[in-house]
Amino acid sequence: MDETSSFDMVVIGSGPAGQRAAVQAAKLGRKVAVIERREVLGGVCVNTGTIPSKTFREAVLYLSGMRQRAYYGDSYHVKDRVTAEDLLARCNTVIRKEIDVVRSQLVRNGIVLVGGEARFFDPHTLAVQSAAGDSRLLRGEVIVIATGTTPNVPGDVRIDGERLLTSDGILSMKFMPRTLTVVGGGVIGMEYGSMFSAIGCEVTIVDQREKILDFIDSEILDDLVYQLRDRGCTFRLGEAVETVELRDEGAPRAVTMLKSGKKLVSEMVLFSAGRTGATANLALGSAGLQADEHGRCKVDATYRTDVPHIYAVGDVVGFPSLASTSMEQGRLAACHAFGHATESMPELFPYGIYAIPEISMVGRNEQQLTEQGVPYEFGLARYREIARGQILGDTSGMLKILFHRETRRVLGVHIIGTEATELVHIGQAVMAHDGTIDYFVRAVFNYPTLAECYKVAALDGLNKLQA
Numbered sequence: 001m002d003e004t005s006s007f008d009m010v011v012i013g014s015g016p017a018g019q020r021a022a023v024q025a026a027k028l029g030r031k032v033a034v035i036e037r038r039e040v041l042g043g044v045c046v047n048t049g050t051i052p053s054k055t056f057r058e059a060v061l062y063l064s065g066m067r068q069r070a071y072y073g074d075s076y077h078v079k080d081r082v083t084a085e086d087l088l089a090r091c092n093t094v095i096r097k098e099i100d101v102v103r104s105q106l107v108r109n110g111i112v113l114v115g116g117e118a119r120f121f122d123p124h125t126l127a128v129q130s131a132a133g134d135s136r137l138l139r140g141e142v143i144v145i146a147t148g149t150t151p152n153v154p155g156d157v158r159i160d161g162e163r164l165l166t167s168d169g170i171l172s173m174k175f176m177p178r179t180l181t182v183v184g185g186g187v188i189g190m191e192y193g194s195m196f197s198a199i200g201c202e203v204t205i206v207d208q209r210e211k212i213l214d215f216i217d218s219e220i221l222d223d224l225v226y227q228l229r230d231r232g233c234t235f236r237l238g239e240a241v242e243t244v245e246l247r248d249e250g251a252p253r254a255v256t257m258l259k260s261g262k263k264l265v266s267e268m269v270l271f272s273a274g275r276t277g278a279t280a281n282l283a284l285g286s287a288g289l290q291a292d293e294h295g296r297c298k299v300d301a302t303y304r305t306d307v308p309h310i311y312a313v314g315d316v317v318g319f320p321s322l323a324s325t326s327m328e329q330g331r332l333a334a335c336h337a338f339g340h341a342t343e344s345m346p347e348l349f350p351y352g353i354y355a356i357p358e359i360s361m362v363g364r365n366e367q368q369l370t371e372q373g374v375p376y377e378f379g380l381a382r383y384r385e386i387a388r389g390q391i392l393g394d395t396s397g398m399l400k401i402l403f404h405r406e407t408r409r410v411l412g413v414h415i416i417g418t419e420a421t422e423l424v425h426i427g428q429a430v431m432a433h434d435g436t437i438d439y440f441v442r443a444v445f446n447y448p449t450l451a452e453c454y455k456v457a458a459l460d461g462l463n464k465l466q467a
Contacts, residue, residue: 005112007033009337010126010140012118012282015043016050016323017314018146019102021330025142026109028338033112033138035128041102041113042095044148044315048168050323051098052091053191054354056170059090060195061356067418070393082199084173091171114138120286123307142337145297145305145312146330147282149275149321157244157271163254164244166271167192177201177268181256183241184273185212187353190224192270194355197231204234204264206241206256207273213353217365217400217414224416227357227396236262244269277316294318303333311337325349350428352421357397360424363412363431366402375405379437379461383417386456387448394418399453401427401437401461408436419450426454437461 008030011018018034019042025032040047061067063086065077079086106113116130118138126138151166153159159166162174167188178201182193185207197203205212213221225235240259247253256264277295284291288307291297297305297312304311311333314326328344335342353359369376383389383397397417403410413427430439440458445451 004125004137004139005033006139006141007031007112008140009033009142009144009334010035010138011144011146012126013043013146013148013314013316014038014041014102014106014113015046015146015148015314015326017148017316017326017330018043018144019106019330020327021144021146021311021313021334022111023105023109024331024334025338026111028334028340030338031112032110033114033140034106035114035116035118035126035138037115037117039115039131040099041106042099043146044168046095046098046102048171051094052171053167053188055091055094056087057191057195057354057356059087060199063087064199066198066356067393070395082176084176087176088171088173095171117281119281119283120289121283123287123310141309143287143310144330144333144337145279145282145310145316146314146326147278147316149295149315150278151271152274152276153271154241154244154273159271160246163246163252163267164269164271170270175267177266179266179268180204181206181254181264181266181269183244183256183269183271185209185235185237186272186274187213189270189272190228191353191355192272193233194228194231194357197228197233198356202232202234202266203228204236204266206236206239206258206264208238208240210238212237215351215365216353216359217361217412218367219400220359220361220398220414220416223396223398224355224357224359228355236264275315275321277318279316302336303329304336309337320349320351322349322351324352345432348428348432350421350424352424354421357394357417358420359414359416360420361412361414362424362428363410364402365412365414369402369411374411376402376411377405377461377464378402379457379459379464381453381456381460383450383453386450386452388450388452389417391448392418392450397450399423399457401440401454401457403437403461405465408438410435410437410439415453417450423450423453426451 009025011022011034014036063082116128121127182189182205242259243257254269279291313329315321350362384395400414402412440454
């Protein structure tokens with residue numbers, strides 16, 4: 001083993017959290033190394049998660065012609081038969097470009113890139129073994145764990161990459177299924193389930209919970225489920241999977257048996273029932289650490305673990321497991337590690353769900369405000385009332401503003417529909433400055449735009465105060 005190389009910070013993982021931690025430390029004049037076990041940079045976010053899934057979604061929307069059907073009929077489509085190759089070609093192009101962007105940013109900031117699998121040798125030292133079998137030691141005054149997660153798969157299920165897939169395996173999809181069973185109705189399951197249904201696939205979503213996505217405003221969630229059912233999606237909630245088998249009786253099929261006795265037959269099964277922190281190979285015990293039963297690291301408000309110089313950021317620490325929040329966690333951890341004062345607004349982190357239709361929110365929802373006894377009112381704008389909504393052919397979208405009845409301060413914004421994840425930032429900015437519902441009444445928005453929804457919703461809310 002080579003002699004030890006020393007750094008001010010060593011980051012394990014080059015996804016959004018690790019990348020941002022490394023760059024922030026480098027900006028503070030520190031010597032930084034990033035260890036990445038994959039052959040390419042970017043982590044799950046760039047290679048199998050956020051970037052591919054959102055690109056997949058754009059390809060679905062374009063090739064299915066779904067955005068144009070309001071004017072050209074329900075049978076309108078760009079291509080007669082959309083293939084897996086059609087969808088994945090766009091994904092692969094974007095991934096290659098994003099990998100180059102990540103590498104350029106890290107190299108430009110003088111960060112040393114080390115390829116290989118990392119494990120703790122002692123609390124300050126990591127042993128890194130390359131794919132070729134070579135080993136080296138890296139010592140870090142500060143170490144950041146940003147290893148992300150891996151998909152949960154039932155122990156008796158063998159993922160074959162063809163009929164049985166995880167969300168990480170979508171990019172290796174061999175064919176476009178006509179029927180799909182999605183095991184897990186969380187964010188990933190709902191995103192992919194909605195995408196496949198938009199392209200004409202018969203989708204069944206199975207989840208053990210009676211209610212899915214319970215952190216979403218109930219009215220928004222009801223609308224999402226309604227739209228998916230209208231497209232032919234079937235929901236099997238409160239149902240647990242007992243077995244999944246591959247059968248070749250005339251035509252290859254995957255048979256999913258539920259504990260209730262129900263049998264689901266489909267061409268493909270997508271497993272999206274949660275994810276586990278990718279910590280199994282880190283030898284955390286050698287650093288005095290221990291992951292929980294989900295492989296996740298426990299951290300404090302500064303993302304520091306029980307070992308003061310070791311931090312953990314991103315999906316490996318659990319909810320909310322979003323690329324945007326992971327980036328911010330990486331930045332905050334690096335600033336804290338080197339005593340650099342900074343601020344953040346975790347209560348205003350936006351959430352985005354890239355289903356079809358997409359959903360985004362910031363602040364509290366109606367359920368939370370009710371439980372907390374906050375006197376609130378809401379204003380609602382529907383896309384069908386907005387000229388831009390008519391132009392886009394989206395007449396089902398809506399934007400809801402929640403505000404305090406007495407102070408009029410904006411408490412939350414919840415959106416479902418086209419560009420929801422872009423629109424939400426207007427509400428986020430107003431909330432960050434303790435703005436009131438009156439701001440949206442006074443503001444002038446470009447016409448026609450979806451941003452006009454804010455004014456319509458504000459006027460609707462103020463009308464309720466006068467009732």
